[in-house]
Amino acid sequence: MALFRKKSACHKPLADGSCSARKVLLVGNPNVGKSVLFNALTGAYVTVSNYPGTSVEVARGTATVSDERFEIIDTPGMYSLLPITEEERVARKILLDDSPDLVIHVIDARNLERMLAMTIQLLEAGLPVILVVNIIDEAERLGISINIPLLAAQLGIPVVGAAVTKKRGLAEIRRAIADFRRSDHRVPEYSRRLENDIAEIAGLLRNRSALSPKAVALLLLQRDQEIIDLVSKQEGEGFAAVEGKIREKIYARRESFHLDLSLERRKIAEKLLEGVLRAPDKRRKTFGERLSQWTVRPLTGVPLLLIVLYYGLYQFVGVFGAGTLVDLLEGTLFEEQFNPWISQIVNELLPWPVIQELFVGEFGVITLGLRYAIGIILPVVFTFFLFFSILEDSGYFPRLALLVDRLFKKIGLTGRAVIPMVLGFGCDTMATMVTRTLETVRERIIATLLLSLAIPCSAQLGVIMALLSQTPVALLVWFFCLLLIFLVVGVLAARVIPGETPMFYMELPPMRLPQLSNILTKTFSRMQWYFVEILPLFILASVLLWIGKMTYLFEKMSDWAAPLMAGIGLPREAAVAFIFGFFRRDYGAAGLYDLQTKGLLFARQITVAAVTLTLFIPCIAQFLVIKKERGTAVAVAIGLFVSALAFGSGYLLNKILLATGIL
Amino acid sequence: MHCDFCGYEFDEEEGVQGCGNCPMSAGCKAVKCPRCNYEIPKEPLWMTKLKKWRRR
Numbered sequence: 001m002a003l004f005r006k007k008s009a010c011h012k013p014l015a016d017g018s019c020s021a022r023k024v025l026l027v028g029n030p031n032v033g034k035s036v037l038f039n040a041l042t043g044a045y046v047t048v049s050n051y052p053g054t055s056v057e058v059a060r061g062t063a064t065v066s067d068e069r070f071e072i073i074d075t076p077g078m079y080s081l082l083p084i085t086e087e088e089r090v091a092r093k094i095l096l097d098d099s100p101d102l103v104i105h106v107i108d109a110r111n112l113e114r115m116l117a118m119t120i121q122l123l124e125a126g127l128p129v130i131l132v133v134n135i136i137d138e139a140e141r142l143g144i145s146i147n148i149p150l151l152a153a154q155l156g157i158p159v160v161g162a163a164v165t166k167k168r169g170l171a172e173i174r175r176a177i178a179d180f181r182r183s184d185h186r187v188p189e190y191s192r193r194l195e196n197d198i199a200e201i202a203g204l205l206r207n208r209s210a211l212s213p214k215a216v217a218l219l220l221l222q223r224d225q226e227i228i229d230l231v232s233k234q235e236g237e238g239f240a241a242v243e244g245k246i247r248e249k250i251y252a253r254r255e256s257f258h259l260d261l262s263l264e265r266r267k268i269a270e271k272l273l274e275g276v277l278r279a280p281d282k283r284r285k286t287f288g289e290r291l292s293q294w295t296v297r298p299l300t301g302v303p304l305l306l307i308v309l310y311y312g313l314y315q316f317v318g319v320f321g322a323g324t325l326v327d328l329l330e331g332t333l334f335e336e337q338f339n340p341w342i343s344q345i346v347n348e349l350l351p352w353p354v355i356q357e358l359f360v361g362e363f364g365v366i367t368l369g370l371r372y373a374i375g376i377i378l379p380v381v382f383t384f385f386l387f388f389s390i391l392e393d394s395g396y397f398p399r400l401a402l403l404v405d406r407l408f409k410k411i412g413l414t415g416r417a418v419i420p421m422v423l424g425f426g427c428d429t430m431a432t433m434v435t436r437t438l439e440t441v442r443e444r445i446i447a448t449l450l451l452s453l454a455i456p457c458s459a460q461l462g463v464i465m466a467l468l469s470q471t472p473v474a475l476l477v478w479f480f481c482l483l484l485i486f487l488v489v490g491v492l493a494a495r496v497i498p499g500e501t502p503m504f505y506m507e508l509p510p511m512r513l514p515q516l517s518n519i520l521t522k523t524f525s526r527m528q529w530y531f532v533e534i535l536p537l538f539i540l541a542s543v544l545l546w547i548g549k550m551t552y553l554f555e556k557m558s559d560w561a562a563p564l565m566a567g568i569g570l571p572r573e574a575a576v577a578f579i580f581g582f583f584r585r586d587y588g589a590a591g592l593y594d595l596q597t598k599g600l601l602f603a604r605q606i607t608v609a610a611v612t613l614t615l616f617i618p619c620i621a622q623f624l625v626i627k628k629e630r631g632t633a634v635a636v637a638i639g640l641f642v643s644a645l646a647f648g649s650g651y652l653l654n655k656i657l658l659a660t661g662i663l
Numbered sequence: 664m665h666c667d668f669c670g671y672e673f674d675e676e677e678g679v680q681g682c683g684n685c686p687m688s689a690g691c692k693a694v695k696c697p698r699c700n701y702e703i704p705k706e707p708l709w710m711t712k713l714k715k716w717r718r719r
Contacts, residue, residue: 509670
């Protein structure tokens with residue numbers, strides 16, 4: 001197997017007698033400056049391609065150092081030799097399959113102690129390592145001083161201090177690459193007990209691999225399935241003994257092995273840094289750092305989330321955007337001023353009633369399509385995207401991911417799924433596409449289902465806020481219904497769909513005061529995109545509805561849907577909103593808004609209609625993307641399930657509200 | 664560009680590559696973070712020009 005191919009001693013000779021380029025791998029955590037170093041070493045001539053069988057991109061280029069040619073490979077970010085994400089799996093595969101002549105481990109000088117854990121792993125794997133302590137300028141600015149020569153002596157490998165974005169240390173890195181000669185380096189030692197466990201397993205391994213027996217033994221003890229499969233293949237019958245020994249050791253340590261190993265590595269890193277690292281005395285935490293801690297702790301994070309939702313979504317988007325602004329634009333500007341004026345002009349210019357109906361009739365392109373797009377949706381998406389951009393620019397979303405990680409694990413997802421969920425509040429179609437970044441197929445299906453079901457898009461959310469905010473109890477009922485259905489369906493889906501929930505961790509970028517220019521830029525860009533996308537669709541929908549009206553098809557569809565509407569306690573006219581919802585979710589919600597302003601719906605009916613419409617089948621664009629991403633069978637299954645659940649929930653909610661008399 | 668979700672810094676071209684498979688990428692004003700796939704709106708051209716003009 002390629003992963004366990006024996007490493008070549010040196011570079012391969014070519015036909016002309018010369019040697020092929022020596023291979024240099026850049027490895028390290030994400031965001032430590034690997035790509036900047038790669039670009040600095042290679043210049044413009046690079047190839048970027050997907051790693052075979054994956055969507056992970058790997059960049060390769062060449063560099064000439066001291067008249068010698070080197071092949072430089074920029075690996076995806078990895079935190080450890082034990083992979084969790086696809087990127088890490090690819091990085092490890094390259095590390096092992098490509099038989100590197102040199103591995104440059106790039107670390108962040110500001111987080112030296114934490115990042116040295118991977119250096120320790122690379123050294124114990126027997127790989128030829130140069131350590132680049134990058135971003136040293138920022139570390140110095142924070143008052144951190146690092147004794148590079150002492151660190152090199154402690155590790156027994158070349159160490160270079162650098163700030164590659166500022167070209168500092170680049171010459172030293174080039175020199176270290178040119179001068180590097182493979183030699184035995186010191187391998188950090190764990191506690192006696194752990195070393196004995198490792199030695200017992202390593203002693204049973206008969207075949208040599210690209211990794212040292214010590215590293216293989218450690219990965220086996222961490223139940224790395226890829227390594228278990230490969231060692232099993234390699235050792236053949238001898239694997240039974242290895243497997244028995246692993247089981248024995250894992251049983252003796254129960255669940256604590258990962259923690260024990262992390263603590264031991266931390267101790268080694270602390271020891272290596274004795275005399276190397278001088279950090280300033282404990283400094284006072286800034287308000288941003290304290291706020292950051294509050295947002296991720298459940299005890300303070302949940303109340304903070306509720307405050308954000310109340311003031312941001314309810315007060316700002318719901319009351320101000322969908323209430324005050326919509327009243328002004330839709331009520332005053334369109335209904336009182338613009339629509340009567342334009343209707344008069346069109347009726348004078350076009351004497352044919354059928355054509356008049358197309359432009360200024362009940363479903364007219366101007367009186368309905370334009371009014372919905374500008375009078376209702378525009379103020380709603382403006383306030384929503386403004387609120388969204390403020391949260392985004394403050395760095396709140398990654399903290400939200402950590403906060404909900406535990407809850408999401410119960411529904412088969414991880415905090416990583418916050419990305420599509422949050423984007424779903426902007427546009428569910430785009431968010432469905434982003435589910436492809438989730439690690440497992442199981443997660444992708446669950447997230448797609450929940451997005452189709454219980455995540456309203458921005459405009460739909462805003463209009464529903466406008467409908468329900470006049471009756472706060474109705475808004476609470478709607479919110480808790482959706483939350484309950486989101487959780488129940490998520491838990492059931494996690495049980496029905498087989499598979500394990502992966503681990504999730506991420507580095508938190510700093511929390512900061514949102515910048516006005518950033519907020520305005522992002523809000524403007526999103527609104528521009530949204531508006532360019534929805535305006536033609538709204539006009540098209542108006543034309544289709546006009547055709548429906550002229551051919552009486554629409555009337556018939558409303559008649560067919562009447563029993564369904566009656567089942568959930570709604571008048572026949574409400575079918576129009578659900579037919580609108582097929583085109584776009586927000587169009588459907590705007591239809592409900594119209595019915596309410598005409599006085600056709602009262603509190604209980606609005607609540608039931610809002611819950612049913614939010615859960616109702618995804619819009620055409622989202623459905624097509626589900627089909628593309630998950631296949632026709634999954635798309636049809638989700639469509640049918642969501643529709644049945646929407647009307648089933650509407651029916652039940654109507655009965656409950658009637659029985660309890662809450663609304 | 665700077666990812667608003669994970670903080671990763673990347674070139675706009677690197678981000679645009681992630682949009683290749685998206686059926687709605689035509690006319691879309693967002694780029695995907697190569698690390699976490701979060702969508703970040705591109706700065707409008709007029710804003711870039713305005714910033715340049717202010718710097719001068």
